[in-house]
Amino acid sequence: MAELSLAQLHPSLDDPVLLSMNLLNDIASDHPQAVSFAAGRPYEEFFRVEQLHGYLDTFVTHLTEVVGLTDEEARRTVFQYGRTKGIIHDLVARYLEIDEGITVDPDAVVVTVGSQEAMFLTLRSLRASPQDVVLAVAPTYFGLTGAARLLDMPVLDVGDGDGGLDLADLGRQVATARAGGQRPRALYLVPDFSNPTGTSLDLATRIALLDLAADLDLLIIEDNPYGLFQADPATRPPTLKALDTRHQVVHVGSFAKTGLPGARVGFVVADQPVTRDGRPAGTLADQLSLIKSNVTLNTSPVAQAVIGGKLLRHGCSMVAANKREIEVYRANLRHVLTGLTARFAATGPVTWNTPAGGFFVVLTVPFAVDDRSLRRSARDHGVIWTPMHHFHTGMASSHQIRLSFSLLDDASIDEGLDRLTAFVTAEAKTPGHSA
16 A cells, blocks of 8 residues: 655645644534534525526527527537636626726636635746745635645735734835845735625725835735625725726635635636736736646636626626625624624623624634634534634634624524623633633
């Protein structure tokens, strides 16, 4: 039998960052009756199998009646290997213009296998030497840090500050990295309801960030999975890409939350000009498609057709397509915040933030929590959450937990908060757990 030692495999395979998701899945599997505040998944009650057939039919009809393909060409488009950049790039561009105020050439859009592939392709293109590093606002979504680990690309933390981003710290981190011989390539952040904190950048900070990034000669990787889920749509600021006049922003998007997660369809807008020997060589999107052609070849045309059909049925607006879901997320956020107030307002040491939308709330407790705490919570109290230390590099514990409310109904939220209250009370009273 061939036996391989982890010591002889890529070091990322033994990295806690890559193990985080498996840990949460294992605990949920071991405790199926527990109420889970861990999964940042979209609401499921509106899922219908017949929708898939309807969306597919809508897209194929679009190909024949609008695009002008023959029946044979339409079948080939859906059944065969497809264009590396994707077959719904034009619909994605229309969606971006309608819902996000982003005007982009459809050819600058690469349709990917979820946003995770979009991040991987972007980092792979930027990682040209061992000196190349990416910066990320901490705490950081572990999908980004995991992708960077696989590419041997160091991630430098930037402070989040009071408004979701410490601009002065960004300048310091870039200067320090360059003085040490490193080459900062880009800053990764989620400007709208970030995972894990739920924090959003205000308009002034977005404009200041774009100006600072230009001064620092730094790209921005904007990840935008939650932007449509604003509690008050009248207060929603524009995306960084909508404000981008210098081609500084690589915009990563996903239809996992707004379309359907099982399709695994995301995209990246990469309209940055690329040169070779001083001559034009297309855009960064063209380079990403070259990498993609050697990784996944193309994104499933069937999955794209389903998402394309959903877009077409709603005038290429995911805001229109998600009216019911948006109301659920708004109501769930209110329910969680009201529930936390009812249970913890009088206790003092327990605090939480109040996001303006999205999927997440962060709870701060008067004791350190780690993976063992999570196991006790699931086993003894029947409630699962995400320890915030998973979103920090090299941290084994913290005093914060992430609560995701997107998948739950009112009764589950109430039951889960009751169980969470019991866990917090028990841990705070246990010698050695409080701090």
